[in-house]
Amino acid sequence: MVFDGQRVLDVHRLAIGGNRLHILTGANGAGKSTLLNVLAFLTPPTSGQVTFAGAPVPWGSPSLFRLRRNVTLMQQFPYLFSGSVFENVAYGLGVRGMGTAEQRQRVDAALAQTNLGSFARRNALQLSGGEIRRVAMARALALKPRVLLLDEPLANVDHETARLLESLIISLPRQGVCTIMTTHEPNHADRLGGKTIHLVAGGIGQADLIAERPIPAGIGVPVHQIAASAATL
Numbered sequence: 001m002v003f004d005g006q007r008v009l010d011v012h013r014l015a016i017g018g019n020r021l022h023i024l025t026g027a028n029g030a031g032k033s034t035l036l037n038v039l040a041f042l043t044p045p046t047s048g049q050v051t052f053a054g055a056p057v058p059w060g061s062p063s064l065f066r067l068r069r070n071v072t073l074m075q076q077f078p079y080l081f082s083g084s085v086f087e088n089v090a091y092g093l094g095v096r097g098m099g100t101a102e103q104r105q106r107v108d109a110a111l112a113q114t115n116l117g118s119f120a121r122r123n124a125l126q127l128s129g130g131e132i133r134r135v136a137m138a139r140a141l142a143l144k145p146r147v148l149l150l151d152e153p154l155a156n157v158d159h160e161t162a163r164l165l166e167s168l169i170i171s172l173p174r175q176g177v178c179t180i181m182t183t184h185e186p187n188h189a190d191r192l193g194g195k196t197i198h199l200v201a202g203g204i205g206q207a208d209l210i211a212e213r214p215i216p217a218g219i220g221v222p223v224h225q226i227a228a229s230a231a232t233l
């Protein structure tokens with residue numbers, strides 16, 4: 001990926017698959033959020049190709065919107081709109097045309113998972129940072145994505161919230177969700193049992209390339225696809 005003439009992400013090959021947890025580490029500015037934005041099908045690579053379940057991502061085509069439903073990104077600084085917590089968590093379900101009964105059932109379950117059952121009617125704009133993070137997690141879980149991308153989900157939260165989010169994250173692979181989270185904490189991979197992908201100045205070390213066959217729930221940026229032109233994602 002090139003921004004303003006600067007190459008900030010340069011990935012030759014990366015295949016992420018399976019119902020497991022992947023932990024993306026790297027210093028500030030290493031390109032973690034940029035990579036998540038590409039994997040969420042929000043930002044097309046400057047050159048190269050991204051595939052999902054073996055098929056190239058159709059950047060610029062109306063079918064991209066359908067493809068995006070497989071993947072949910074929880075941003076580093078989640079945005080909540082003015083309205084109740086319930087409305088915020090339900091929003092994406094409504095956009096997908098889900099009926100109100102199923103919306104309610106999904107939202108209630110997601111709020112229970114994030115220990116927010118008593119927050120449903122609270123104004124989302126009056127929440128603390130840790131509460132906002134939990135609402136954002138509930139909103140992501142309610143969508144039941146095949147791939148969940150979490151940008152710094154454990155940053156700046158208290159011990160109790162961190163434990164809650166960690167146990168949720170650990171449980172995701174068992175629920176059939178391929179999960180990729182970023183962190184600055186080198187010990188998170190050991191503690192959460194994930195596979196580490198380490199980014200250094202936009203590049204991925206040879207040892208971190210995942211040679212697993214991308215399965216239907218996986219995102220692949222296979223060899224030479226990303227490497228088209230200047231090997232720049």
Ligand SMILES: Nc1ncnc2c1ncn2[C@@H]1O[C@H](COP(=O)(O)OP(=O)(O)OP(=O)(O)O)[C@@H](O)[C@H]1O
Nearest residue numbers: 003004008026027028029030031032033034035076
């Ligand atoms: N839209 C953009 N336009 C220009 N430069 C950008 C843009 N987005 C990211 N960058 C630059 O790309 C580099 C990688 O940024 P990115 O946010 O991906 O890093 P990061 O690893 O997530 O960092 P952090 O740990 O600080 O969140 C940085 O130098 C950043 O300034």
